[in-house]
Amino acid sequence: MIETARLVMRSWRDEDVAPFQAICSDPDVMATLGPPLDRDETAALIGRVRAIEAEHGHTFWALERKEDARLIGWCGVIRGSAGPVAGKAELGWRLARDAWGAGYASEAARGAADWALAHLPDDDLWAITWEGNVRSRAVMERLGMAYRAGLDFDHPKLAAGDPLRRHVTYSMARTKAAA
Template sequence: MIETARLLLRWPEPQDFAARAATFADRETMALFGPGQDEDGVRADLARHASYHPQGLGFWSVLERESGAWVGFCGLKPGAPDTPIEREIEVGWLIARSRWGRGYATEAARAALDHAWRAFDARRAVAIVARPNAPSHAVAIRLGMQRLPALDFLHPKIDPTDPLAAMNVYAIDRPA
């Protein structure tokens, strides 16, 4: 478990499922991130991320420390295969719409990056942000990440005609 001033990050637990599924079903949220998922898709996503746990990777559930409420998820994973980031450590985040505007994505992602520097020898970490997702571009910039336009790509799991398929790549180097 990772603690920040306002958040707890821990591996997903069964009681997180309903909130996670509701977030993936929320049209306004997913309008910034890509195709939503039904409950079977959420289960598959959780299983995929659990497969990263032996490597110390995966997305944590993000909870408010004070209330214990589920806020979203954030964490580290291997870069997507067959993309320019496939050999990188990727940091990612998704916050429930009811918790937007509170700085939770930045706080959680900063904690994930701090964990990456302690746990792995990676020289940098990357993030991918759908081109239309202005709030997540702002998070990446607040984290101190720099755009790497030469690595931008179309996400292989999103219809290439969908504007959300166009991924902008950001990176941050390991602190000295």
């Protein structure tokens, strides 16, 4: 479990499926991520991130707000699976629409980055997003991550012609994160 001033990142529970499905079915949330997910798709996604945690000891954890114990999304670090971040420590987050604009994504991502730097051997932390995702790109920049223009790529899990296919890459060196 990772705690920040206002948030907790923790392992997933069975009862998280319904609230996370509400997030993953919101067209505003999914506008930069892909099509909205139904309950079965959300349960399968949670199953995949649980398996990642079981294998690696870290994942995109359930993100809970301390003040009301509400699940507001996910945040954490996985081993990247696509493009220039494949096999690298990749930070990621997804938040409920009504949790946007309160600094939760930056706070959670900083907590996950600090955890990764304390527990993983990687020299760099990485993040990717669809090129038009200005909110996530702003979080990456607030963390001190640098845009790596030469590492833009077409996400292999998205079909040719998918408007979300083009992705950008950001990274932060361990020495930059410690500064």
